[in-house]
Amino acid sequence: MLVKRSESAEPAVPHFDEKTSVRDLDDADPALRRHAAQALRGVTAVVDDLCRRLAVEPERDVRAALLSNLIGQKSAEVADLLASIFDKGDAALRNEVMEALWSMPEESIDKMPVLLASPDRKQRLLAVNVLSEIPHPHAVELLEQVLLSEPDVNICLGAVDGLTHTDDFRSAGRLAQFAARFPEVDQVQFVVRSLLRSLGEPR
Amino acid sequence: MMSAERAGAAVFHDFTPDEYTRFYEFFYQKTGISFNEKKAYFVKRRLQERMSVREATSFRDYFAMLRFDLNGVELQQLVNLLTVNETYFLREDYQFDALVQGILPEIAKERTPGRVIRIWSMPCSTGEEPYSIAIHILENWRRSDEFAIEICGSDIDSVVLAKAREGRYSARSVQRVSPALRRKYFRPAGEDFQICDELRESIDFSAINLIDRIAMARMRDVDVVFCRNLLIYFDDVSRREAVELIYESMAPGGFICLGHSESMSRMSSLFRPRKFAGTIVYQKPQRP
Known part of the structure; x- marks a missing residue:
């Protein structure tokens, strides 16, 4: 039976208090935490609170609200903060951080050389993963640089994978140099040989 | 600078990139709707229509009217012009x-x-x-x-x-x-x-x-x-x-x-x- 919805009252404009909302980010009730993350949209002064909460937040829908807030406020500071919590949680958090950095290419790209130079392997891996999908013209150049200087062969292979995602794959020369850096690693030789063959390059 | 000339009753405006960007950002903030470059001609034509109706002789005047229109009537008119409404019964049934x-x-x-x-x-x-x-x-x-x-x-x-x-x-x-x-x-x-x-x-x-x-x-x-x-x-x-x-x-x-x-x-x-x-x-x- 069809019934017409009864007139709903005009929703009241919620009272917003920044301090209360920041406190609510850590409330035991996930609904309150989620509302706090939404209420703090556009409040630049609280991006570190949002990132701090994101690193420990177990509820997916609260994390989504925190991420939307941070992505909406995209800045170099937000990109820095997101990179700093990359390895603080589980795989879901790592994926979300990457997704957020992809969505702010201009703000993220300058952070990438810093991450690639980090002594922390996880930070370098994050950079390669971000560069593999980020829509930015400098990404290819930075990934090629990884092939020439990164000591960890698995991170290099991640960069090769990223380069194959680019529309204009033109890194044949770099691939050969990469293969020469790891002559004893069969997987590297196989991957490079296969890619060069598919590009029609002699090896 | 925007040029404007009268041709009969209609006023034709050639929007500068800066004016278009200002409008685009304002509209996006208010509605969440974004238009790509391919839509620029469509958007400009609709903007021109509204400027003529409101007898605004410059983009600056019209934009001020739009921003400070407290009851949102002008923005609503633009929304009505800029959104696509064609549909039919049992579509994608x-x-x-x-x-x-x-x-x-x-x-x-x-x-x-x-x-x-x-x-x-x-x-x-x-x-x-x-x-x-x-x-x-x-x-x-x-x-x-x-x-x-x-x-x-x-x-x-x-x-x-x-x-x-x-x-x-x-x-x-x-x-x-x-x-x-x-x-x-x-x-x-x-x-x-x-x-x-x-x-x-x-x-x-x-x-x-x-x-x-x-x-x-x-x-x-x-x-x-x-x-x-x-x-x-x-x-x-x-x-x-x-x-x-x-x-x-x-x-x-x-x-x-x-x-x-x-x-x-x-x-x-x-x-x-x-x-x-x-x-x-x-x-x-x-x-x-």
């Missing part, structure tokens, strides 16, 4: 099959007879979608009399909502409706078709801007959302926010149906895909 064959039976399993099942069509444009949903349920779900089914239609465009409430449609709009259903749910009105009063009076139409948190708070505990071919007009940031507000409006375990070219998996991980009657819909988990 495979999703209505999914509704009656899978979604509603699943919701009904957990609900006592007599309770409300709330369905929301957004954007509803001139009303074809919510009326189609109503007809499809009445015709194809045998348990429809056991529940109080509320169907709401919302749109950002006030002109199309007035047409939806009126319920009068061209022959082209009802061409996919069988003659038997036309006889049952419509009556002739000149060359047009008038939706029957029973349907017209049972659907609640309201103006809602999807990215307006306060307005969206009016919609709560929605069991099924039809949000087809809307989110494609949003950029990534607005789309994320819109999806979250829709999520908020839905009952736990509720379903959302998107357009055939849209995929929730590319927008958000909040929902899980389900397949009914050969089509993918997305479900809000009972618990996050």
Whole structure:
């Protein structure tokens, strides 16, 4: 039976208090935490609170609200903060951080050389993963640089994978140099040989 | 600088890139709708139309009028001009099959007879979608009399909502409706078709801007959302926010149906895909 919805009252404009909302980010009730993350949209002064909460937040829908807030406020500071919590949680958090950095290419790209130079392997891996999908013209150049200087062969292979995602794959020369850096690693030789063959390059 | 010249009654304006960007950003902030470069000509033509109507001789004057128009009438006029509203009855009706064959039976399993099942069509444009949903349920779900089914239609465009409430449609709009259903749910009105009063009076139409948190708070505990071919007009940031507000409006375990070219998996991980009657819909988990 069809019934017409009864007139709903005009929703009241919620009272917003920044301090209360920041406190609510850590409330035991996930609904309150989620509302706090939404209420703090556009409040630049609280991006570190949002990132701090994101690193420990177990509820997916609260994390989504925190991420939307941070992505909406995209800045170099937000990109820095997101990179700093990359390895603080589980795989879901790592994926979300990457997704957020992809969505702010201009703000993220300058952070990438810093991450690639980090002594922390996880930070370098994050950079390669971000560069593999980020829509930015400098990404290819930075990934090629990884092939020439990164000591960890698995991170290099991640960069090769990223380069194959680019529309204009033109890194044949770099691939050969990469293969020469790891002559004893069969997987590297196989991957490079296969890619060069598919590009029609002699090896 | 913008050039303006009079040619008869009309005023022609050539927008500078800076003016266009200012307008674009303002409109985006207010509505979440973004236009790509390919749409620039379309947008500029509509802006010119409004400038002529308001007799604004410069973009600066018109933009000031738009920004400081406290009751939002001018912005609403622009929204009405810049949004696409073409639709027809029983469009993409495979999703209505999914509704009656899978979604509603699943919701009904957990609900006592007599309770409300709330369905929301957004954007509803001139009303074809919510009326189609109503007809499809009445015709194809045998348990429809056991529940109080509320169907709401919302749109950002006030002109199309007035047409939806009126319920009068061209022959082209009802061409996919069988003659038997036309006889049952419509009556002739000149060359047009008038939706029957029973349907017209049972659907609640309201103006809602999807990215307006306060307005969206009016919609709560929605069991099924039809949000087809809307989110494609949003950029990534607005789309994320819109999806979250829709999520908020839905009952736990509720379903959302998107357009055939849209995929929730590319927008958000909040929902899980389900397949009914050969089509993918997305479900809000009972618990996050």
